[in-house]
Amino acid sequence: GAVVSQHPSRVICKSGTSVKIECRSLDFQATTMFWYRQFPKQSLMLMATSNEGSKATYEQGVEKDKFLINHASLTLSTLTVTSAHPEDSSFYICSARDRAGRTDTQYFGPGTRLTVL
């Protein structure tokens, strides 16, 4: 099956620093990747849609200057949380859609738990 990886799986950082999270599709090409975040005991919230070679589309209420998304290749998208603050502590999850797939199935990464002190 299609595999999506994320790195790191867990990160702890100080307030004010920036953190980069990588999302890779390991055995397929993904023209579109999605970034979600999930707060404790809540459901996933879509943050942005990342298309290879173009600017990401952000959901309402998500600051594009704070959550920088780069999708430079068909297998890699990165999310950088800039000037992180404790309220940014969350579980960040990416997903990817198989470019060659006949369906709209998304394959999810294992998630990155960010803790900002």
Added chain:
Amino acid sequence: DAKTTQPNSMESNEEEPVHLPCNHSTISGTDYIHWYRQLPSQGPEYVIHGLTSNVNNRMASLAIAEDRKSSTLILHRATLRDAAVYYCILPNAGNMLTFGGGTRLMVKP
């Protein structure tokens, strides 16, 4: 986006079948029905999807009502590893998934 309604939680005994319902009365003719599940502290996992006909795969079966206004995910023999939150989702035209609350399935040994 077409909306789905699921029970907040369900319980099952290990080794017994589980039927997880989903209502989607505003579904349109081209909307696929997708099911994902999320185990604790993990990203969601694709389970199954369908359009009109019932579907089977190694993980589960999907029974779709004739009018498509509801569907049921069937786990034929629940195991402890099936304890998760199950999401019934109708992707929108841009393939964006909107996650609702899902159904938290608890499996008792």
